Amino acid sequence: MSNPYRTHNCGEIREEHVNLSVRLSGWLHRKRDHGGLLFIDLRDGHGIIQLVITTSSPLFPSLNNLSLESVISVEGTVVARTQETVNPEIPTGHIEIQISSLDILSVADTLPMPVNQDAGYPEDIRLRYRFLDLRRPQMQERIRLRSRVISSLRNRMTNAGFLEYQTPILTASSPEGARDFLVPSRLHPGTFYALPQAPQQFKQLLMIAGFDRYFQIAPCFRDEDARADRSPGEFYQLDLEMAFVTQEDVFNTLEPILSGLFQEFSPNKNITSPPFPKIPYRDAMLLYGSDKPDLRNPLIIKDVTPVFKDSSFKVFASLIEKGAVVRAVAVPHGAQNPRSFFDKMNSWAQGLGQPGLGYLYWRDENTVGPIAKNLNPEQIQLLKEHAQISHNDDAVFFICDTPQNISTFAGQVRQKLAEELNLINTDSFQFCWIVDYPMFERDETSGKIDFSHNPFSMPQGGLDALNSKNPTDILAFQYDIVCNGVELSSGAIRNHLPEIMYKAFSIAGYSQNDVDAQFGGMINALKYGAPPHGGSAPGIDRIVMLLAEEQNIREVTAFPMNQNAQDLLMGAPAAVSPEQLKELFLSHLNIPQKDTS
DSSP states (O other): OOOOOOOOOTTOOOOOGGGGEEEEEEEEEEEEEEEEEEEEEEEEEEEEEEEEEETSTHHHHHHOOOTTTTTEHHHEEEEEOOOGGOOSSTTTTTTEEEEEEEEEEEOOOOOOSOOOSSSOOHHHHHHHHHHHHHHTTTHHHHHHHHHHHHHHHHHHHHTTTTTOOOOOBOOOOOOSSSSSOEEEOOSSOEEEEESSSSSSSHHHHHHTTTTEEEEEEEEEEEEOOOBBBBBEEEEEOOOOOOOOEOOHHHHHHHHHHHHHHHHOOTSEEEOOOOOOOOOEEEHHHHTTTTSOTTTTTOEEEEEEHHHTTTTHHHHHHHHHHHEEEEEEEETTGGGGHHHHHHHHHHHHHHTOOSSSOOEEEEETTESTTGGGGSSOHHHHHHHHHHHTOOSTTOOOEHHHHHTTTHHHHHOOOHHHHHHHHHHHTTEEEEEEEEEBBBBBEEOOOOOOOEESSTTOOOBHHHHHHHHHHHHGOBBBBBEEEEEEEEOOOEEEBOOOHHHHHHHHHHHTOOOOHHHHHSHHHHHHHHHOOOOOOEEEBHHHHHHHHHHHHHHGGGGGSOOOOOSSSOBTTTTTTOOOBBHHHHHHOOTSSSOOBOOOO
């Protein structure tokens, strides 16, 4: 039996189908009355095609009065458009369908937002009526891109010798990382499951169990505040783990997968070829002011503290005596900009709560600017060497602050300058690894030592380093992969030895009993023969966001929450009934209840 709704989809009809009788179904996308003829754009999930009917047809009143986004099924004959009416913007633009019969399958109410145009509707409207927002061709393209990216990643991982395994969604709460989403247990009153922040411990247990190469397109749940590149609640990542590997093995495996993926979906852009640059964490903070550097930006931050240490520029010199440092960002040919540009940068810095932004520049071999008169010729020459000045019309911007605070603002200055001067190479995806993260950090207020990144990582130098080094000097086999200033994932070579695990946690203030109680499943497994292993977990949402050239992760997620972690479409989170609370032994708590009267 033939399909009663369509013989073809709306996107596949071409000139070779002329004179063919077809049945099509879809949404009424747009109507245009051209006096004697009514043109209709019909849309389905495959494309848009033009229908035509004369105003004398008995079907005209029904179609003319039908609301946009109603669902119809039509029969008709494929005809070629005249040369002057061809629409080269769509694949079906050389033909149209002369309607001979009509079935109205569903009539649409008045639309709260248009589908056939991008009217810039507020996000709350778009999310409340997401099913309409997703009908827009732009959104269809992004969500389909997401699907194709995931399919490609699965194929690439399988071809690299990985197998996909599923890990639990209901698990135990972890004291590390972000806040958990908790699920009360009906069978065990007073206890809770947690949704996994990541499959971290389970994928390590799979390595200990001997599965060697694991991956999963894994859902992760973290009760975090929203950002443009982070969903407030759930996200997906390409989670992978490998046994009997070093850090370099992980890099060599993941680099061709990511570079190949980006080449597949952005063939006209310049993609970093393996091996990716490897930048130590401390160098990244010095040179780029961030551990998520955008390497499309050619500007580099330099330390110029020696230039000002004994200078007559007392503002910097006095701060240096108190432990401050000075960073500089040199802009090639920056002196070609008008004075208003320098004033604009200074005002921008003040808008961020900074005292201002010092600068000087060279023009006709002369050093110009508020700071120039406070530096002697030797100091100017030293500045040229430290800041790597290479042209006689360069400009330099200065930041002075404590070593703990300076990197963030210096990185903002570097990025702002590149954006204002159009220095960022937007036709490329630039990857790098950030490596050699500190294993521990010291809280400035309490003085307490804590883990700085991932507590399950292997310290460089192993047990000897933990026993003999200052904790803040110990580096870990931890690494992030960054693309265009976006952190795609964190990863590490894992700590697979119980004695190193206990020692590392003791430095952070955990007793052996604490480790056994909070990480019992993991530490117990390590006692029965664990291979060296490591992995990473690039974020799917962020990968698609980059490939789609979108600035907000909600644009590449089918049903995202808003910034307040609310699902406006389904009305979540929501109160539940007294019966549900009673069933979960939570009725005694002061929890808002759903009114069932």
